[in-house]
Structure formats: C-alpha cells, structure tokens
Amino acid sequence: MSVDASVREDPADQAGSVRTIRPLGRPLQGSIRVPGDKSLSHRAVLFGAMAEGTTRVSGVLDSQDVRSSVAAVTALGAKADLAVQPDGSLAGTVEGWGSAGPRQPDGPIDCGNSGTTARLLMGVIAPWDVEVTLTGDSSLQSRPMRRITAPLMKMGAEFFPAGREHLPLTERGCASLAPLHYESPMASAQLKSAILLAGIYAHGETSVVEPAPSRNHTELMLPQFGVPTMAGEREAAVTGPATPRACALDVPGDPSSAAFLVCAALLKPESAVEITDVSLNPTRIGFVRTLERMGADVSVSVVKHVGKEPVGTITARFTARLRGCEVPASKIASIVDEIPVLSLVAAHAAGITVFRQVGELRVKETDRLRAVIEGLALMGVDAWEEGDDLFIEGQPGLHPPAGLSFDTGGDHRLAMTWALAGLCGNEPVSVRDFGCVSVSYPGFINDIERLAS
Structure with missing residues (x-):
C-alpha cells in the first residue's frame, strides 16, 4: 500500500x-x-480492487475507516497508490486483481473500527478459493456479523468457528457460489452489499428484498464498473458471473x-x-x-x-x-x-x-x-x-x-x-x-x- x-x-x-x-x-x-462520502469511498476502493485494470479515484475520504479498506485490499493483492491532496482528500489509482481473484493474505486482516470494511469484505471474499481471517478493534468485535454470514453461507461460503456471532471470523470462499434470492429481515446497506458483491460471481441473478429502503450506493456504483444491476426502492439485484472493469470515480x-x-x-x-x-x-x-x-x-x-x-x-x-x-x-x-x-x-x-x-x-x-x-x-x-x-x-x-x-x-x-x-x-x-x-x-x-x- x-x-x-x-x-x-x-x-x-x-x-x-x-x-x-x-x-x-x-x-x-x-x-x-x-x-x-465515507460509504462511497469504501466502495471506490473495494470495487477498484475487484476490477480488471486500474481504477482512478479522487475525492476519497482520508479517514481511519477508509484506510482500513485500503490496507485490506492491499493485503489481498490489489495495488493502491493514493496521495493526500491539498484539500485533504485522497486521490490516485487502485490496480485490481480482476479475474485472477484475490491472493491468500499473509495473516489476519485487521478492519480496525470499520464495520463497512469487514462486512463488505465478506462478500468480496466469498466467491474465491481463499481462506481469510477478519478481525478488528474491540468495538468492531462486539458488533453482530451473523446477519452477514448467514446468507453468504446459503450461497456456499464457510465461516469458522461455526455459529460465532462476532469477529474474529475465518471465511473460506467457494469458487462455485449459488445465486440467492434473499428476503432480508432488516434494512441494511452493508448486508445488501455483501450479498450483491458475492452474487457478481454466481451464475444467475442474486437479489435482496428489504423491509424498508437502505443506502443504495452499491447498486448505483456497480454499473460504472460494468456490472449489470437492478436498483429498486426496496429491492436490488445483480446478474453474474461478471468481472468488474476499471473506471474513473470522483467521490462527492x-x-x-x-x-x-x-x-x-x-x-x-x-x-x-x-x-x-x-x-x-x-x-x-x-x-x-x-x-x-x-x-x-x-x-x-x-x-x-x-x-x-x-x-x-x-x-x-x-x-x-x-x-x-x-x-x-x-x-x-x-x-x-x-x-x-x-x-x-x-x-x-x-x-x-x-x-x-x-x-x-x-x-x-x-x-x-x-x-x-x-x-x-x-x-x-x-x-x-x-x-x-x-x-x-x-x-x-x-x-x-x-x-x-x-x-x-x-x-x-x-x-x-x-x-x-x-x-x-x-x-x-x-x-x-x-x-x-x-x-x-x-x-x-x-x-x-x-x-x-
């Protein structure tokens, strides 16, 4: 990094x-x-890491949470070259792993205090033949994760220790994920995003229906990376398999x-x-x-x-x-x-x-x-x-x-x-x-x- x-x-x-x-x-x-925007900054870094080619980003928030995402994708094999700008933002490039997929990291990935990093990474990792341990600070380790792991397990990913609610957790991806139609018990952009990011590589349509609208940044940004999506008021879907393609993003x-x-x-x-x-x-x-x-x-x-x-x-x-x-x-x-x-x-x-x-x-x-x-x-x-x-x-x-x-x-x-x-x-x-x-x-x-x- x-x-x-x-x-x-x-x-x-x-x-x-x-x-x-x-x-x-x-x-x-x-x-x-x-x-x-913190939500958009996380996604710009994570999606750029998933993409084939080099994504150019500007306006990225320079904060501890976003740096957790930068460090995480770097540990997984992406190359992030970001510099602090005069206005305090980050700008530069993220060279993704594309169709080759993420590499096996050398050790656990520390997500710091960032729930967005941990939960979206679970979806990012799910379609690949890697085994990754995710952890974080004491606050993040107290936050619920089963809401994310349960639907990803339905698609084929595995999590250890089995049944654990909190980080640290080890995820083993599955190269043949099944698509999923998920009726979510809660309105959560992090939950929805994790499922959609995994669904990019499943064969068929993966969709999430929520009881109320949640942030829709994932389904609005993925088309910029060439991934077909559907974005409704309470439903979002992605059609796979697809390989995200690099693009240019300016974060408001x-x-x-x-x-x-x-x-x-x-x-x-x-x-x-x-x-x-x-x-x-x-x-x-x-x-x-x-x-x-x-x-x-x-x-x-x-x-x-x-x-x-x-x-x-x-x-x-x-x-x-x-x-x-x-x-x-x-x-x-x-x-x-x-x-x-x-x-x-x-x-x-x-x-x-x-x-x-x-x-x-x-x-x-x-x-x-x-x-x-x-x-x-x-x-x-x-x-x-x-x-x-x-x-x-x-x-x-x-x-x-x-x-x-x-x-x-x-x-x-x-x-x-x-x-x-x-x-x-x-x-x-x-x-x-x-x-x-x-x-x-x-x-x-x-x-x-x-x-x-």
Whole structure:
C-alpha cells in the first residue's frame, strides 16, 4: 500500500484524552465542502480492487475507516497508490486483481473500527478459493456479523468457528457460489452489499428484498464498473458471473458529515451555511427531511450527477423555533447515522420527538441509544426508550449547565454531537476520546472554526 500521510489528528485527541470544547464566539457563515462520502469511498476502493485494470479515484475520504479498506485490499493483492491532496482528500489509482481473484493474505486482516470494511469484505471474499481471517478493534468485535454470514453461507461460503456471532471470523470462499434470492429481515446497506458483491460471481441473478429502503450506493456504483444491476426502492439485484472493469470515480462530499454542520447552523443564532458538492442521494438525506418536519430552515438543490449519484448543495439557517416530530420506522434506515445529532436538535425543540424502531443503535460503534439518553440527561433533557422507540422531550431555549463532561465511548458520531453541545451552547464542555472523529471527519473542528471565523 502506498498512502503518503497519516490521518490528520490533533495530538491532544489521543485515545483516553479529554478535550475541552468552548462556545463559538461568532455565528457560522459561508460556504464549505465537507470531506468525501465515507460509504462511497469504501466502495471506490473495494470495487477498484475487484476490477480488471486500474481504477482512478479522487475525492476519497482520508479517514481511519477508509484506510482500513485500503490496507485490506492491499493485503489481498490489489495495488493502491493514493496521495493526500491539498484539500485533504485522497486521490490516485487502485490496480485490481480482476479475474485472477484475490491472493491468500499473509495473516489476519485487521478492519480496525470499520464495520463497512469487514462486512463488505465478506462478500468480496466469498466467491474465491481463499481462506481469510477478519478481525478488528474491540468495538468492531462486539458488533453482530451473523446477519452477514448467514446468507453468504446459503450461497456456499464457510465461516469458522461455526455459529460465532462476532469477529474474529475465518471465511473460506467457494469458487462455485449459488445465486440467492434473499428476503432480508432488516434494512441494511452493508448486508445488501455483501450479498450483491458475492452474487457478481454466481451464475444467475442474486437479489435482496428489504423491509424498508437502505443506502443504495452499491447498486448505483456497480454499473460504472460494468456490472449489470437492478436498483429498486426496496429491492436490488445483480446478474453474474461478471468481472468488474476499471473506471474513473470522483467521490462527492459526505451528507452524514454535512449533517453536523447543518445542525450547528440551526442551533447557533445568526448562522447561515452552505455545504457544496455533497451527495444528495435520497437514501442519505433523510436527516434533511426530518429537520424540515421540525420546522428547520434547511433546503437542498441538485446541481449535477456523478454516475447515478445526485450531487449538489445543502443550505441551512438558524431557526429560532423548532418543533418535535415523529419519525416512523420506515425512515430510520435513511437517518440511522444522524440520529445522535438529530436528538440534540430535538432537545431544543418544542414538544416530544419520537424515533420509532431504533434498536439498531444499540449495536453501532457503541450503544448509541443508551449514550444519547444519558448524554441528554446530563444536559437536563428528558429522554427515554420504550421498547425500541426513542422519546425526547425538548426544551426551547435550552441552556445546558456548566461543567458538562461527555464520554464518547470511542464513537465518532457521539463525539461530534457532544462537541456541538459546547460549540452552540453558552458553556464549555469536556469530551473524552474526541480523537475518534478521525474515523469519519478528521477536520471537523477545523471546518467549524473556518465557518465561525
């Protein structure tokens, strides 16, 4: 692997350290581009590694998670030559293994904290005669994997130890995978993608039907690599066998990262921000629709398409009066990564906000459901769970007390959420393990400060 710099990180944000986040002295104003979309960056690297030829990529997110994918495909025989650009993104080439398939790695592949790396790799490895052990950090080792291994086993892949739910797991691929029609019990882009990536090499159509729409980046990107796919609202399919072919990809900005700047603008008086060149994939901007229902001054405008991905601008302005709303279970998959920061906005809204069927939050990088409830309680906000539903009783004009200290549990989304409590409030807050933001948005604080300068 050739990547010429380490992920940007403040030395004060090492694991276990506490960072003090102070209120912004000025409103957020101006235009900014957030780093490349994490989901698309993972796929650009993974699909490029699978492809015949050399794929050119630009705008790739430089984060710990994406570097886990780069290291993984390198261990499997791809050649990644990526350099950090002046804007902090990665650009360069990925030379894939193509029809020769991945090589047997020298040892276990460490996926770090990246669930996307681990779960999509299971699909990538499934059609080949290799035996690969996948592992990760303590957080990733606690996340459920049987949802991925079960359908892949139906196709012919094997996993050891048999019946294990968590990493580390050893996967033995099968050179004659059977196609699969899978009725998924959950809406999960990672589950869907793993099955589709395995299905590229099966003889016939492999399809996944979901109970609600999930991110559709895999089925939108594969045609750029020459792989026939079908992309419906709740169903996706791939027809194999096919060998992906190299192409050129430019990754737009990440809407999940943009969500934190949008919410900061809504909460900080006199703020008005514009996030440009960001993915506006409908499966990714559910947070915008939720904020609109809360009465927020926020809008989107599609400017172009990159492949089949809509790209454009999100605009947000301070909104003095927000109201609670109910988010049905069918919409949760489109906002699951943004629920922590949406919960912070809900804490400032009049009335009760309800997020239905958010049990999946319990098995993210940490138990986000418990963490959100406990964090809001520190701020004096009533939040509670009933079954898998999250309730938040907002307080218009909320002013959190002085001396608040939040523990992120090493979860990047929580780190940025609790940072906003300090940035947009009246008192400094302390955030433990704030450095975990390097998983998805290393320059988060720098971008906030640029908008407030």
